Amino acid sequence: MATCLFCEIAQRRRPAEVVLDDPQALAFLDIYPSARGHTLVIPRAHAEYLGELDDALIGPLFQAVKRVTELLQRALGAQGFTVGLNHGRAAGQHVPHLHVHIIPRYAGDRGTGVQGVVRSAPDEPLAQVAAAVRRSAEPRPS
Ligand code: 5GP
Ligand code: ZN
Numbered sequence: 001m002a003t004c005l006f007c008e009i010a011q012r013r014r015p016a017e018v019v020l021d022d023p024q025a026l027a028f029l030d031i032y033p034s035a036r037g038h039t040l041v042i043p044r045a046h047a048e049y050l051g052e053l054d055d056a057l058i059g060p061l062f063q064a065v066k067r068v069t070e071l072l073q074r075a076l077g078a079q080g081f082t083v084g085l086n087h088g089r090a091a092g093q094h095v096p097h098l099h100v101h102i103i104p105r106y107a108g109d110r111g112t113g114v115q116g117v118v119r120s121a122p123d124e125p126l127a128q129v130a131a132a133v134r135r136s137a138e139p140r141p142s
Contacts, residue, residue: 004046004096005095005097006040006042006095006096006097006099007030007097009026009041009042010026010044011013011037014065016028016029016031016090016128017029019039019068019071019082020041020064020067020071022046022060022063022064022067022070023044023060023090024043024060024061024064024094025041025043025044025057025060025061025063025064026041026042026044026064027039027040027041027067027068027102029038029060030101032110034101034103034111034135035103035104035105035106035109035111036076036104036106037072037075037078037104038101038102038103038104039072039078039101039102040099040100040101040102041061041064041065041099041100042061042067042097042098042099042100043060043061043098045057046097047097048096048097048098049054049087049088049098050085050087050098052098061098061100062100064086065083065102067099067103069083070100072104072111075105075124076086076094077106078104078105078106079105079106079107080105080112081102081103081104081105082101082102082105082111083100083101083102083103084100084101084103084114085098085099085100085101088093095124
């Protein structure tokens, strides 16, 4: 990949306020924080989506997420966290290098839970949706 913003941060070629520097993952403050301590956790290896990230790197990425929540709780008194990925353009992903947002939550911050990001409940029965998902896990005829 020629120039990826977050690869440049991972390689320390672009400045960032790094809060955790692990062999496989890096955490730094979001430049436009939604709350005090809003942090992005990225794999050092370039991947746009979870499906592109080597399985062996999923654990280290989420271990870093866990560690950052502990640090933010201790350092800033965060009372909770909204943790999430804008995964894909339709979900609002702007930077094409996988990143996990950790947004510290404080009592009375007037934010919502993740269910609040979209309101487009289907009319379809849950059983029908679940059956479609389960079918997609079955091996395809060759
Ligand atoms: P997305 O919308 O892709 O999920 O979020 C990308 C996030 O990266 C945004 O919240 C944005 O503020 C943050 N961001 C974009 N460019 C930079 C940068 O150069 N440095 C840092 N620290 N954060 C950035
Ligand atoms: Zn990248």
